[in-house]
Amino acid sequence: MTLEMGLWRADGSQLTRLSPTAIGLEKQLEDYIEADPLLLGERLLIIGRQVPTIHGGFIDLLAVDSDGVVHVLELKRDKTPRDVVAQTLDYGSWVAGLDRTNIVEVFERHRPGVAFDEAFTEYFGVDSTPEELNSTQVFTIVAASVDAATERIVRFLNETFDVPLNVVFFRHFHDNGASYLARTWLVSEKAEAVPGAAAKSRTREPWNGRDWYVSFGAEPGRREWEDARTYGFVSAGGGEWYSKSLRNLPPGARIFACIPKRGYVGVGTVTGPVVRFSDAVVPVQGQPARLVDLPLAGTYQHHEGGDTDEAAEYIVPVEWEATVPVAQAIWRRGLFANQNSACKLSKQFTIDTVTQALGIAHQV
Numbered sequence: 001m002t003l004e005m006g007l008w009r010a011d012g013s014q015l016t017r018l019s020p021t022a023i024g025l026e027k028q029l030e031d032y033i034e035a036d037p038l039l040l041g042e043r044l045l046i047i048g049r050q051v052p053t054i055h056g057g058f059i060d061l062l063a064v065d066s067d068g069v070v071h072v073l074e075l076k077r078d079k080t081p082r083d084v085v086a087q088t089l090d091y092g093s094w095v096a097g098l099d100r101t102n103i104v105e106v107f108e109r110h111r112p113g114v115a116f117d118e119a120f121t122e123y124f125g126v127d128s129t130p131e132e133l134n135s136t137q138v139f140t141i142v143a144a145s146v147d148a149a150t151e152r153i154v155r156f157l158n159e160t161f162d163v164p165l166n167v168v169f170f171r172h173f174h175d176n177g178a179s180y181l182a183r184t185w186l187v188s189e190k191a192e193a194v195p196g197a198a199a200k201s202r203t204r205e206p207w208n209g210r211d212w213y214v215s216f217g218a219e220p221g222r223r224e225w226e227d228a229r230t231y232g233f234v235s236a237g238g239g240e241w242y243s244k245s246l247r248n249l250p251p252g253a254r255i256f257a258c259i260p261k262r263g264y265v266g267v268g269t270v271t272g273p274v275v276r277f278s279d280a281v282v283p284v285q286g287q288p289a290r291l292v293d294l295p296l297a298g299t300y301q302h303h304e305g306g307d308t309d310e311a312a313e314y315i316v317p318v319e320w321e322a323t324v325p326v327a328q329a330i331w332r333r334g335l336f337a338n339q340n341s342a343c344k345l346s347k348q349f350t351i352d353t354v355t356q357a358l359g360i361a362h363q364v
């Protein structure tokens with residue numbers, strides 16, 4: 001049964017039905033949705049408009065949600081039911097083959113000079129972009145009206161085979177000079193797109209095997225960045241959870257040191273394995289010196305856990321390539337942050353932004 005929307009004006013006890021009009025609506029819908037994607041009932045970041053595919057077609061609108069799912073939005077216009085459904089799925093098959101880099105390139109062509117990671121985190125109010133981008137897709141046909149054939153095809157694919165395909169249609173209503181836009185969905189219970197293992201591997205940013213993120217939890221009097229900057233180390237401790245990830249840093253790794261809630265303060269290369277602070281030796285003017293014997297601003301002691309191995313402070317020696325004081329910490333929306341003391345850094349936006357800010361030459 002073909003869906004229809006009705007709208008009535010209530011004047012006291014009398015109802016007057018308003019007549020819908022589709023004149024010019026389908027030409028306007030693309031503009032409406034790009035201006036306010038919430039018209040579709042979900043917060044979406046538009047990443048492309050009239051996106052060319054390798055098959056010669058153009059996707060009306062391409063968007064991404066806060067989970068990194070890509071939405072293919074195709075307007076029905078004057079296409080027949082079979083044409084619009086086939087075209088939407090054809091475009092979807094092409095989009096499904098795009099990796100994370102391809103999606104970012106689409107966005108950067110749509111909004112030149114704007115970094116995807118920064119735009120994503122600002123729009124959705126999150127700390128970083130999702131690990132996976134475009135591991136799944138959702139297909140939406142946007143129409144001013146829907147016919148019985150389109151309804152049958154979409155319901156069959158959605159309800160029988162769980163294809164994440166749906167139709168959202170709008171009607172324009174005019175009443176005494178005022179204009180209204182009404183929306184409804186063809187299928188109320190939407191099929192959920194589920195990513196496959198191959199998609200997950202494609203849609204994650206590849207790790208270069210070298211770069212690591214290190215959270216330097218600076219605490220006045222206990223752990224000071226100027227000590228680490230001067231004598232070449234990063235440290236963590238006060239519990240096994242804080243120090244254990246430092247053990248994953250291999251000699252030769254490049255680290256990006258970040259002070260939580262402040263920003264990135266240094267990039268350097270790990271020169272040795274993790275060692276307990278009380279046993280650490282660092283080079284000073286070309287000579288080895290015990291770290292505990294140096295004039296430090298921090299104590300690197302954790303009295304809550306006593307002097308046990310689990311509660312102790314641990315350091316990793318680092319040869320700094322470039323550092324800045326805490327007051328000059330580098331931060332902008334979209335930069336990677338993590339609660340672990342150390343983890344692999346695959347976010348190219350973060351790598352490029354920090355190295356550029358520190359004046360470090362690009363390395364391939």
